[in-house]
Amino acid sequence: MNSSRRHFSFPLVVCAGLFLLTAGCASQVPPGPAPVDGAPAVSTPAEAKPEGAAVPDNRDPFERYNRLVYSFNEWFDRYILKPVSKGYRAVLPSPIRTGIGNFFNNLREPIVILNDLFQGKFKQALSDTGRFLVNTTVGIGGLFDPATPLGMKRRDEDFGQTLAVWGVGEGPYLVLPFLGPSNLRDSAGLVVDWQIYPPNRLEETSTRDKLLVLEVVEKRSQLLDASDILEQAAGQDPYTFVREAYRQRRRNVVYDGNPPKTVPKGLFDDDDAPPKPKAPAPGPEPVKL
Numbered sequence: 001m002n003s004s005r006r007h008f009s010f011p012l013v014v015c016a017g018l019f020l021l022t023a024g025c026a027s028q029v030p031p032g033p034a035p036v037d038g039a040p041a042v043s044t045p046a047e048a049k050p051e052g053a054a055v056p057d058n059r060d061p062f063e064r065y066n067r068l069v070y071s072f073n074e075w076f077d078r079y080i081l082k083p084v085s086k087g088y089r090a091v092l093p094s095p096i097r098t099g100i101g102n103f104f105n106n107l108r109e110p111i112v113i114l115n116d117l118f119q120g121k122f123k124q125a126l127s128d129t130g131r132f133l134v135n136t137t138v139g140i141g142g143l144f145d146p147a148t149p150l151g152m153k154r155r156d157e158d159f160g161q162t163l164a165v166w167g168v169g170e171g172p173y174l175v176l177p178f179l180g181p182s183n184l185r186d187s188a189g190l191v192v193d194w195q196i197y198p199p200n201r202l203e204e205t206s207t208r209d210k211l212l213v214l215e216v217v218e219k220r221s222q223l224l225d226a227s228d229i230l231e232q233a234a235g236q237d238p239y240t241f242v243r244e245a246y247r248q249r250r251r252n253v254v255y256d257g258n259p260p261k262t263v264p265k266g267l268f269d270d271d272d273a274p275p276k277p278k279a280p281a282p283g284p285e286p287v288k289l
Contacts (some may be wrong), residue, residue, distance in 0.1 A: 059173055060243065066175040070239050073180060077220075085220040097218065099143040104215045105154060106135045106142025111196045115157040119165045127152055156253055160189030164254040173243055181246035 060066065089097070109132035116125035131152035135142045148154065163185050164170070171184030182190070194200055202208040234241040251259045 057173075057243075059170075059247075061172050062174065066173065066243075067239055069175040069177055070242070072177060073175070076178065081216070081220055082224070085217050085224060088217050089221045089224065097221065100214065100218050101222065102135070102139070102145045103142045104218065105145075106132065106139070107198050109135075110198060111159075111193050112155055112157045114196055115159055115162045116155075118159070118162040119157070121157075124155065128155060158186075158189055159192040160186035160250070161254050163189055170247070170250065173247070181242055183247075183250075186250065 057063065092100075109128060113125055113128045113132065116122070116128055131147040131154070134147040134150065134152065135145055138144075138146045145154075168185050170186070174182045174184060174187055176182050176187065176190075179190070199208050199211045202211075
């Protein structure tokens with residue numbers, strides 16, 4: 001295999017597999033007029049950015065640290081997680097992998113149900129509780145998903161979304177070791193969801209750890225086919241692609257697929273937007289002769 005081929009890490013595949021963004025085109029500074037003979041050349045303004053220059057993001061104040069963690073996550077995925085996931089996929093047939101995926105999706109339903117209640121979505125909580133009961137009983141512990149054909153679709157709710165509903169802003173962007181893209185609000189939400197997740201309540205730590213490893217490998221195996229698509233979508237800076245994909249997806253799920261054009265400032269948010277220019281004061285009325 002060509003060593004120059006771009007490798008895409010697990011966080012990139014996860015983000016773009018969930019929400020694929022089109023890469024934006026960098027704006028170019030139009031060339032100025034040619035200098036007139038004998039006239040001094042017009043210098044480029046200091047504010048002008050050379051083509052391809054990185055523009056600092058006020059919502060990513062820890063970018064240097066985040067890029068280091070991103071590189072570590074990429075290395076971990078390339079040399080450990082991805083090869084293990086390929087072996088897992090090669091050994092187990094598709095129906096068994098589907099059953100394992102259904103099982104872990106069902107284990108996460110209590111997180112969804114509790115966050116439904118925290119957000120005041122009581123009708124949705126009732127539907128998600130029914131889904132959990134049907135799949136746990138009729139679906140033999142969640143290995144099968146009979147609830148979806150019955151109209152009880154799977155939803156995505158977590159405590160990070162709950163904090164957003166309560167008025168907490170996303171705060172600075174963070175890349176977490178092994179876990180990938182996040183932000184200050186969602187990182188705090190992970191702590192609560194971690195406590196709710198049923199495997200973490202097991203007293204037998206060996207069983208818990210095996211379940212968690214199996215879940216990660218199963219989810220990575222589902223995204224092995226996405227790398228070729230992302231090679232064109234991510235452009236020259238996969239880190240920025242992941243960051244913007246994560247922000248767009250989280251904003252979409254917080255507002256249940258209908259995000260507003262403007263989002264009010266939250267608890268963890270800085271007032272990054274520059275102040276709007278004031279309208280010029282009206283001049284004196286012309287004197288009539």
